[in-house]
Amino acid sequence: MASTTTEADFAAWMGSIQGRVEETLKRCLPGPQHAPARLHEAMRYATLEGGKRVRPLLTFAAGELAGAEPGRLGIAAAAVELIHAYSLVHDDMPCMDDDVLRRGKPTVHVEYDEATALLVGDALQTLAFQLLAEQGGDAARQLEMVRTLASASGSRGMAGGQAIDLESTGKALSQTELEFMHVRKTGALIGAAVKLGALCTGPCPAALEQYARRIGLAFQVVDDVLDAEASTATLGKTAGKDSRQGKATYVQAMGASDARAFAEELRRQAHAALEGFGERALRLRQLADFIVLRKF
Amino acid sequence: MASTTTEADFAAWMGSIQGRVEETLKRCLPGPQHAPARLHEAMRYATLEGGKRVRPLLTFAAGELAGAEPGRLGIAAAAVELIHAYSLVHDDMPCMDDDVLRRGKPTVHVEYDEATALLVGDALQTLAFQLLAEQGGDAARQLEMVRTLASASGSRGMAGGQAIDLESTGKALSQTELEFMHVRKTGALIGAAVKLGALCTGPCPAALEQYARRIGLAFQVVDDVLDAEASTATLGKTAGKDSRQGKATYVQAMGASDARAFAEELRRQAHAALEGFGERALRLRQLADFIVLRKF
Numbered sequence: 001m002a003s004t005t006t007e008a009d010f011a012a013w014m015g016s017i018q019g020r021v022e023e024t025l026k027r028c029l030p031g032p033q034h035a036p037a038r039l040h041e042a043m044r045y046a047t048l049e050g051g052k053r054v055r056p057l058l059t060f061a062a063g064e065l066a067g068a069e070p071g072r073l074g075i076a077a078a079a080v081e082l083i084h085a086y087s088l089v090h091d092d093m094p095c096m097d098d099d100v101l102r103r104g105k106p107t108v109h110v111e112y113d114e115a116t117a118l119l120v121g122d123a124l125q126t127l128a129f130q131l132l133a134e135q136g137g138d139a140a141r142q143l144e145m146v147r148t149l150a151s152a153s154g155s156r157g158m159a160g161g162q163a164i165d166l167e168s169t170g171k172a173l174s175q176t177e178l179e180f181m182h183v184r185k186t187g188a189l190i191g192a193a194v195k196l197g198a199l200c201t202g203p204c205p206a207a208l209e210q211y212a213r214r215i216g217l218a219f220q221v222v223d224d225v226l227d228a229e230a231s232t233a234t235l236g237k238t239a240g241k242d243s244r245q246g247k248a249t250y251v252q253a254m255g256a257s258d259a260r261a262f263a264e265e266l267r268r269q270a271h272a273a274l275e276g277f278g279e280r281a282l283r284l285r286q287l288a289d290f291i292v293l294r295k296f
Numbered sequence: 297m298a299s300t301t302t303e304a305d306f307a308a309w310m311g312s313i314q315g316r317v318e319e320t321l322k323r324c325l326p327g328p329q330h331a332p333a334r335l336h337e338a339m340r341y342a343t344l345e346g347g348k349r350v351r352p353l354l355t356f357a358a359g360e361l362a363g364a365e366p367g368r369l370g371i372a373a374a375a376v377e378l379i380h381a382y383s384l385v386h387d388d389m390p391c392m393d394d395d396v397l398r399r400g401k402p403t404v405h406v407e408y409d410e411a412t413a414l415l416v417g418d419a420l421q422t423l424a425f426q427l428l429a430e431q432g433g434d435a436a437r438q439l440e441m442v443r444t445l446a447s448a449s450g451s452r453g454m455a456g457g458q459a460i461d462l463e464s465t466g467k468a469l470s471q472t473e474l475e476f477m478h479v480r481k482t483g484a485l486i487g488a489a490v491k492l493g494a495l496c497t498g499p500c501p502a503a504l505e506q507y508a509r510r511i512g513l514a515f516q517v518v519d520d521v522l523d524a525e526a527s528t529a530t531l532g533k534t535a536g537k538d539s540r541q542g543k544a545t546y547v548q549a550m551g552a553s554d555a556r557a558f559a560e561e562l563r564r565q566a567h568a569a570l571e572g573f574g575e576r577a578l579r580l581r582q583l584a585d586f587i588v589l590r591k592f
Contacts, residue, residue: 030451035476039451039459090418095389095410114391118414119459122386123451125418129425130446139435146442150426155326155335155419163335163415180331 010286014057021056021081022048024074028131042112042120043127047085050103054219054291055080055193061283062197062208069200075135076145076196079128083153084189086124089117091162097245104236125153145199152192161185165247173248179217181248186223187216194284208284211273215288218266222292224249225259234296267292306582310353317352317377318344320370324427338408338416339423343381346399350515350587351376351489357579358493358504365496371431372441372492375424379449380485382420385413387458393541400532421449441495448488457481461543469544475513477544482519483512490580507569507580514562515587520545521555522592530592563588 032041056077063073092099092107109117161184194212198204228251232239242249250259270288274281328337352373359369388395388403405413457480490508494500524547528535538545546555566584570577
């Protein structure tokens with residue numbers, strides 16, 4: 001009974017944050033009344049009404065822990081989500097993963113065309129930095145947020161992880177090599193999501209960064225397990241793609257059962273990192289559980 | 297004689313700034329000793345040893361006029377050039393202009409592959425914002441620079457102009473429609489190059505923004521004329537491409553002779569905007585001449 005109440009409370013919290021993020025994104029993305037209309041429409045198609053918004057949820061949870069103001073958190077969360085959305089649009093293109101389905105809808109290059117998908121990704125990335133730079137308040141703090149998001153997204157972060165992923169296709173990676181790749185490909189932006197939430201009010205505590213590293217990795221391990229075991233309908237994106245494309249995954253490196261156990265261990269470590277925060281870390285603990293125990 | 301001395305002096309100034317920008321870019325672009333090596337090598341291939349560096353020259357000329365410090369100008373100029381380089385890499389891709397030659401070398405997707413070209417462009421964009429955010433000094437000023445560069449590059453600036461260009465292919469545009477496109481596609485980033493130079497020390501004077509608008513447009517008009525009249529060897533990129541691809545150009549809209557006259561009129565207006573600055577605007581005047589009178 002207690003557990004059901006907690007779950008319902010978490011679900012309500014998630015729903016309210018997801019709604020707030022959607023509103024912020026809707027307000028910040030230029031509408032089709034601004035030229036070029038088709039590009040702006042495609043940017044909205046790529047970003048709105050989609051996904052679990054895991055990164056924004058982390059930004060809000062970390063920000064709530066740190067005592068940040070919700071309006072400021074909305075912009076930070078939107079900036080992280082725009083970077084995530086841009087990376088999905090580009091990753092789905094024919095020269096990368098060549099995927100036709102994302103969040104249950106045709107991918108941007110299928111719904112529009114490849115050139116538009118390229119420009120959509122480019123412009124979503126730009127908008128992320130623009131939002132952080134246009135936000136009022138303490139300039140040093142906003143600049144630190146730009147720095148954090150850029151270093152997580154660039155060639156030594158997310159884009160670099162993507163490049164390593166491409167190079168590794170068809171090769172068997174060791175667990176260490178896999179971790180090196182995923183710390184960049186997925187972990188860096190998840191870490192930035194947590195850090196930006198804290199930065200909305202002050203410096204990011206080291207324990208939060210540790211938490212972020214654990215769940216960043218856990219997120220990817222679970223992604224690999226789900227790709228191998230879940231269905232396309234459940235995921236809203238093409239399932240079983242990793243093994244067909246010869247991608248290096250945790251399932252391939254250690255087997256599905258050990259991969260699940262590894263994710264569970266990371267969840268435990270993430271909880272441990274939060275110990276000093278007590279009740280203030282409730283949402284972050286729930287998010288660690290959500291990330292590891294999710295079925296989609 | 298006086299004119300030859302002036303020309304030699306301008307050439308020497310250009311050479312010294314181009315050298316300084318090359319050094320800054322070399323220092324700021326991660327080397328292949330950092331993973332992923334191939335991505336970092338391709339980022340350097342796309343950016344180093346290439347181009348006239350028109351935008352960095354404008355940043356330095358505007359900064360010198362405003363009394364900015366050279367080290368600070370180097371980072372601002374490098375940031376603008378990284379955005380320009382990213383846009384060239386993506387524009388050359390098969391789904392956009394599908395070009396094989398740039399700055400006299402094979403384009404990035406030809407020398408490497410399409411996926412790498414996509415990631416190179418993405419990561420160069422990120423690095424531009426990272427450089428501005430990592431630069432020390434007054435945070436409010438650095439944040440204003442991020443804002444200026446982002447709004448010039450995004451869907452209502454450069455990327456938007458590119459989208460309009462794609463939509464317009466095969467259509468005849470009026471001069472007003474052409475201007476609407478080029479103010480975004482080329483003008484916005486050239487304007488940002490000038491503005492960032494001034495911002496290195498204080499607010500950008502309105503007259504400088506006016507100057508930037510004129511030469512931004514002049515740059516594109518001359519580009520159209522050169523594409524129609526110059527050779528591939530001279531340009532270091534494929535000539536005659538606009539008419540083969542059915543692109544809307546000033547040559548198509550008004551004829552080569554009227555287009556040349558229009559560029560000349562814009563040069564006159566650019567000079568007029570600088571009148572109040574006297575000798576301090578020498579380099580900006582020379583750059584306006586260089587942009588309009590160039591043969592490549």
